[in-house]
Amino acid sequence: MDCHLVALLGSPRREGNTAILLQEAIRGSEDAGCNVELIWVPGLQIKPCMEIFVCKQKPVCAIKDEMQVYYDMIRDADGLIVATPVMTMGVPGALKSFIDRFQVFYMAKYERRDPLVTPDQRKVRKMLLLSIAGMNIKNLFAGLLQTMHAFSEIIDCPLWDKLLRDDMDTIKDITTRPELLKEAYAKGYALGEAIKRAKSEVALAVE
Template structure:
């Protein structure tokens, strides 16, 4: 069976540097024999979590929006490539709101003790985190990494690898750094 991977774009710029890095990682994943579905978060129509706790007892959310079609894809996937820029020492708000809507997975796993992912698939699900930052400071990725690790844990996807690129305000155009695009490709292939 062909492994299914989701390429999750957290950037509001569909043709920006983050999207180009994701595209290279996705190409690597495809070249390794996987099928990939791109999910640009900012193109989805969804609300933030309202903490209604309907998902405490159900495998879905009470809010009826695009997330209803997203949940089954995240159950069926074998891998995830999450690509995002850093914003205010964390991830963009729309991506964070998207992650917060995975309370459906959280409640199943931690409250009901009935993860939506079967035990035999948990260890096989792998994740790659690609993140860029304009700033070149030591702690710039800490918040984004913690949030991503928590999200991967909630959806039972192992945080396997990362590509963190700072100094993008100086680089400006990722196309001028082919070694970084090659690194994204190789990490996608390895996933």
């Protein structure tokens, strides 16, 4: 059973600790039989949402940039892996702007009651969240998790599992923590297996 995932890298550092963690999760998913398309979000030529609200009437955005490609990609994916650092107690700017542009999905689902993701897709789709943060304080991931829960519901790709690691200001180099890399791989592999299993169940129900 084919499995196609999209991986979003929200870090401005293409080869930093977040990217290393993501590559392990991708490797796990690929070993589970999925193909994974990686998007480095800070490198995209997109604008933030301007609240023009054309998307209230139809599933398009008034801003003409690269986003339509990513709307299609996210809509058609079997699942997502999102990897991001915490910045200012929340989601980094480029990734937040990307997420905010999914008002197109929000309006379709909640305003017009005509979701862009089908019920059968919803049964399959799952999101894995990987995140690191520099400090070691209470509720460090709270803002990020609220945003990602909202995003996952808007695009009908429920937050299925997560790997969160704080205190990176002390750790500095994530490769010195092989247990974290092993966990990222395992979660990526499990995501691929879970999605393939769900796709098989949906296919059997249709027959």
